[in-house]
Amino acid sequence: xxxxxxxxxxxxxxxxxxxxxxxxxxxxxxxxxxxxxxxxxxxxxxxxxxxxxxxxxxxxxxxxxxxxxxxxxxxxxxxxxxxxxxxxxxxxxxxxxxxxxxxxxxxxxxxxxxxxxxxxxxxxxxxxxxxxxxxxxxxxxxxxxxxxxxxxxxxxxxxxxxxxxxxx
Numbered sequence: 001x002x003x004x005x006x007x008x009x010x011x012x013x014x015x016x017x018x019x020x021x022x023x024x025x026x027x028x029x030x031x032x033x034x035x036x037x038x039x040x041x042x043x044x045x046x047x048x049x050x051x052x053x054x055x056x057x058x059x060x061x062x063x064x065x066x067x068x069x070x071x072x073x074x075x076x077x078x079x080x081x082x083x084x085x086x087x088x089x090x091x092x093x094x095x096x097x098x099x100x101x102x103x104x105x106x107x108x109x110x111x112x113x114x115x116x117x118x119x120x121x122x123x124x125x126x127x128x129x130x131x132x133x134x135x136x137x138x139x140x141x142x143x144x145x146x147x148x149x150x151x152x153x154x155x156x157x158x159x160x161x162x163x164x165x166x167x168x
Contacts, residue, residue, distance in 0.1 A: 029061050030138070037090040037114045041135030044069065044079060057086040069144035076101035077139075090114035 029047040030040040043061065050061040060082055067079040083097030092112040099106045100123065107123040114120075120129040140147045 032059075033087070036087050038092070038112070039119070039132055039135035041138045042092075042112060042119065044077075044139045044141055046141055052087070057088050058084075059087050060084045063141075067141035069139050069142055070146075071139065071144050077144075078106065079141075 027035070029050040030043060032050070032052060033043060034040055044063075044067050046063050046067060047061050048064055050059060052059045061084075063079060063081050065081050068077065070076050078099045078101075080097035083095065085095035086093045090113060093110075095110050095112065096108070098109045100109055100121070101107075102123070109121050110124050111122040111127075112119065113122075114132070115129065117132050118129045119132055119135060120127050137145060139145050
């Protein structure tokens with residue numbers, strides 16, 4: 001004879017298994033970048049997955065395809081389908097896959113640093129610094145921060161820059 005109490009026990013075990021799996025779910029790329037001191041808006045919406053070697057800081061973040069957008073009409077950014085580099089507290093180094101259009105030339109952003117209330121982007125020979133307030137919202141591929149479906153009630157402000165151009 002089969003016992004009818006087996007089904008409820010199996011359901012309970014499966015429920016506990018799924019709850020444990022959900023609790024152990026890996027953090028998102030946006031949560032990881034925040035844990036290293038960066039605002040989530042340094043990554044555009046659309047990271048599908050990532051890998052991180054916490055012992056070395058080596059990371060890769062993946063998008064479904066390349067991603068480009070303009071910010072306030074003055075900066076054009078492009079992310080390849082895979083970006084990589086090394087992440088440390090307040091510092092992204094050896095960055096590949098991210099570029100910015102300066103005048104008519106695309107330059108690779110090779111390093112990003114958090115400096116207090118600012119975020120500094122370096123293309124190697126020069127850098128520009130912006131208020132961290134500009135990066136609380138993630139830009140969206142295609143439209144940047146000028147999208148109809150970004151967080152309601154968020155008041156868009158001009159990109160606040162503490163532009164510091166320096167040579168290395």
